[in-house]
Amino acid sequence: MTSFRGKAISWTLSSGVIELVLDRAPCNEIGTETLAELEEFVTALKNMQEGAHALIISSARKEGFCAGADLRELYRGMETVSAAERLPRVRKFLERIHAVMNAIDSSPLTTIAAVHGVTFGGGFELALTCDLIIADKMARFCFPELRLGLIPGFGGIPRLKRDLGNGVVRDLLLTGRSINAAKAQAIGLVSQIAAEGEALRVARATAAQLQKFDRATASAAKRFVKPIPYDELRQEIDLFCELFTRPAVESGLRKFVESTEALPYLP
Amino acid sequence: MSTLQETTDEVLRLAATHFRVPKEQLAPDDDFFKKLGINSLQALDLLTRLEQHFHIELPDYELAGVSNFRALAERIQSRL
Numbered sequence: 001m002t003s004f005r006g007k008a009i010s011w012t013l014s015s016g017v018i019e020l021v022l023d024r025a026p027c028n029e030i031g032t033e034t035l036a037e038l039e040e041f042v043t044a045l046k047n048m049q050e051g052a053h054a055l056i057i058s059s060a061r062k063e064g065f066c067a068g069a070d071l072r073e074l075y076r077g078m079e080t081v082s083a084a085e086r087l088p089r090v091r092k093f094l095e096r097i098h099a100v101m102n103a104i105d106s107s108p109l110t111t112i113a114a115v116h117g118v119t120f121g122g123g124f125e126l127a128l129t130c131d132l133i134i135a136d137k138m139a140r141f142c143f144p145e146l147r148l149g150l151i152p153g154f155g156g157i158p159r160l161k162r163d164l165g166n167g168v169v170r171d172l173l174l175t176g177r178s179i180n181a182a183k184a185q186a187i188g189l190v191s192q193i194a195a196e197g198e199a200l201r202v203a204r205a206t207a208a209q210l211q212k213f214d215r216a217t218a219s220a221a222k223r224f225v226k227p228i229p230y231d232e233l234r235q236e237i238d239l240f241c242e243l244f245t246r247p248a249v250e251s252g253l254r255k256f257v258e259s260t261e262a263l264p265y266l267p
Numbered sequence: 268m269s270t271l272q273e274t275t276d277e278v279l280r281l282a283a284t285h286f287r288v289p290k291e292q293l294a295p296d297d298d299f300f301k302k303l304g305i306n307s308l309q310a311l312d313l314l315t316r317l318e319q320h321f322h323i324e325l326p327d328y329e330l331a332g333v334s335n336f337r338a339l340a341e342r343i344q345s346r347l
Contacts, residue, residue, distance in 0.1 A: 027308070063308050064308070117308070117311075117312070118308060118311065137315075137319070138312060138315050138316075140311055140314075140315060142327075175326065175328065176328070177326040177327055177328055178311065178314075178327050179324075180315045180318050180319070180324075181315075182318075182319070183324060
């Protein structure tokens with residue numbers, strides 16, 4: 001299958017470039033529906049990547065790349081099951097999303113996240129699976145999870161640690177502040193900044209450049225410079241689940257879901 | 268270095284331009300959420316434009332409780 005249009009994502013393979021587009025209102029929050037379609041994508045990816053050299057992930061939502069996990073769905077799910085059932089459900093979800101993220105991270109293709117606007121939480125974590133991040137100048141990056149009494153759960157911390165200095169990781173994680181694209185480039189997170197609305201065009205131009213290189217060489221180079229931190233990813237799931245059982249999480253989620261504040265995204 | 272008055276004027280001008288509101292309709296003590304009719308995502312957009320315009324970093328937690336242009340300009344002023 002070289003093209004697909006689902007309820008939350010779509011993808012196409014054309015001229016050796018796979019384009020995965022997130023498109024779920026309001027800002028591509030990742031819940032069970034998106035996860036199921038992403039699982040379909042990584043299954044299809046295994047077949048498509050023989051005939052491809054690059055993968056570009058982008059968003060069709062004007063609000064941004066992705067606002068992270070679907071916290072409203074998570075909160076509703078907590079309300080409808082017993083306390084004993086919550087943790088196994090959350091762990092199952094995390095295992096599944098980690099499998100998706102690991103598949104993209106370890107793909108032999110050169111992968112590019114073309115991001116704009118809100119790139120928060122799980123959206124930031126998805127971008128971090130990619131080899132290159134090309135950011136619209138209006139993009140913002142943030143890990144707001146501590147506000148909920150949690151840590152990022154989609155593999156964000158190990159991947160951020162892999163790519164950046166620990167001081168930067170602590171800043172983003174422990175303050176929960178968002179940073180703009182220029183700051184993200186200055187700290188080594190973003191490889192290129194595009195004008196407003198131009199990130200996907202720049203990503204496509206970069207993908208065209210990648211086609212000039214021998215695919216086996218590019219894949220070998222990627223494996224050499226980009227190890228997958230599997231042990232830490234497992235530890236992250238365990239720590240997330242440990243924290244998830246604390247009362248602060250339910251109250252934090254409730255506060256977010258019921259918030260009428262003008263800036264619910266702020267920590 | 269700019270004065271607070273100059274910074275406030277710049278904030279008003281930038282907000283008016285980006286959100287297409289006549290500048291003369293904006294005043295320093297206006298609640299920018301109400302006056303501009305913006306939501307949290309648009310507020311982040313405004314924050315990014317302000318950071319770019321003034322060449323500063325303004326952590327978003329510093330905006331907690333800030334809702335009028337003058338207070339926003341004060342936060343910016345403290346970073347210039």
